[in-house]
Amino acid sequence: MLKTVFLDKFDPGSPGSYLAEAIYAAERLFGVTITIHDHRALLFDADGKPLLPGRDHHTHPYCRAGRYAVPEWNRSCLAECAFQAESAALCELRPFLHHCWKGVTELVVPVERGRTPVLIFYAGAFRGPGAPPAGFEAAHAALPPADEKSVSDLARLLTLVGQGILRALESSRESERRQPPSRKQQIRKFLDEHAHEPAALSDLARALHVSPSRAGHLVTAAFGCPFQELLLAERMTRARNLLLSTDYPQKEIARCCGFGTVHYFSRMFRRFYGMPPGRCRDAKKNGVPGRDPRKRTEFI
Structure with a gap:
């Protein structure tokens, strides 16, 4: 006899209850670390609490190493991600690989609403073509290469995940409305x-x-x-x-x-x-x- 087993703690009307787990699942599936830059401050509840806390920072150990200890490194990272990579995302609105100053390659996936990127996903870190900083040679060599098929599959998945996040946020608001909008x-x-x-x-x-x-x-x-x-x-x-x-x-x-x-x-x-x-x-x-x-x- 067929039995139905519902998953615990899965409430489509409450994005905060499952969006984080969806991102963790993508990380486990592809062996990457995912960062999300929220350009419209959408990923917050009504009280200003983030729905995906900590996701705006690049937390991969290679990216974090030395970033706040070596003068100018944090500024260089911001110049790469907050300006160069995101400028490309604004212009093209399609996934691309970005090679940073630290020898890292990341997949960048802009998620658009109205032809404007509102969320930008970063997934990595992959071993890039550039030389790493002195002392990082071993850690750089240990990074996985950016395999073309896996990266393309991940780009498609993150595009769908991003659109799903936007729709989940809309649904959570719509679920409160049972009458025509006031x-x-x-x-x-x-x-x-x-x-x-x-x-x-x-x-x-x-x-x-x-x-x-x-x-x-x-x-x-x-x-x-x-x-x-x-x-x-x-x-x-x-x-x-x-x-x-x-x-x-x-x-x-x-x-x-x-x-x-x-x-x-x-x-x-x-x-x-x-x-x-x-x-x-x-x-x-x-x-x-x-x-x-x-x-x-x-x-x-």
């Missing part, structure tokens, strides 16, 4: 999707199919504040989440959260939270503990 939910959805852009009240009005003046009244009635204040609050929440949970440079956080310049971002952050963004990040750290500019990418 105006408040429609406005919140607009902010979720457009707060990182130069969004204006007129854009919201078009999305709601009402006049700008009517849209302004709807925002005030639903949230108790004007649209620009609501938009700023959303951007500040995302910026705070990224400051406290990642080591992204402030310039990158400003760009991800919709601020034109890092100076404007810093000024608005100070006004909103009463402290500059650097002090906010330092307070968290105290409570817990420019290399070759040429592009080093290989599309697959």
Whole structure:
């Protein structure tokens, strides 16, 4: 007689309960370490708690070795991943191999929403073609090569996993809605999707199919504040989440959260939270503990 056995602790309506295990499963299957750069601060719950804590840092032992002990190494790593590799992801929107200054090759998989990468997966570390730093020769030789078939299979899997994560986040919100979306939910959805852009009240009005003046009244009635204040609050929440949970440079956080310049971002952050963004990040750290500019990418 056929019996059905349901898996424990698997609730599709609660992404935090199974997304981490899905990433661990991919790591075990391919023998890699996976990092996720969250460009829209999507992987947080309503209280600002990360759904995938620690996934924004490259935790492979080879990548971590010496990074914070040797002057300039951390800056070089940020230049490679936060700027060079992610610039390539912004331009191409397809998986590629990135060869870094430390002699490592990583698979980079951008996951897009609306032709914009919102999540970027890094998987590795593989033995790259470059020479490792002095003293790292043995550890470098022990890294596995980037086998073409395995890397291609992993790229396809991570693309599906990324799209699945985005859909899981949408489903978790939709599961709370059993009636047609209210105006408040429609406005919140607009902010979720457009707060990182130069969004204006007129854009919201078009999305709601009402006049700008009517849209302004709807925002005030639903949230108790004007649209620009609501938009700023959303951007500040995302910026705070990224400051406290990642080591992204402030310039990158400003760009991800919709601020034109890092100076404007810093000024608005100070006004909103009463402290500059650097002090906010330092307070968290105290409570817990420019290399070759040429592009080093290989599309697959």
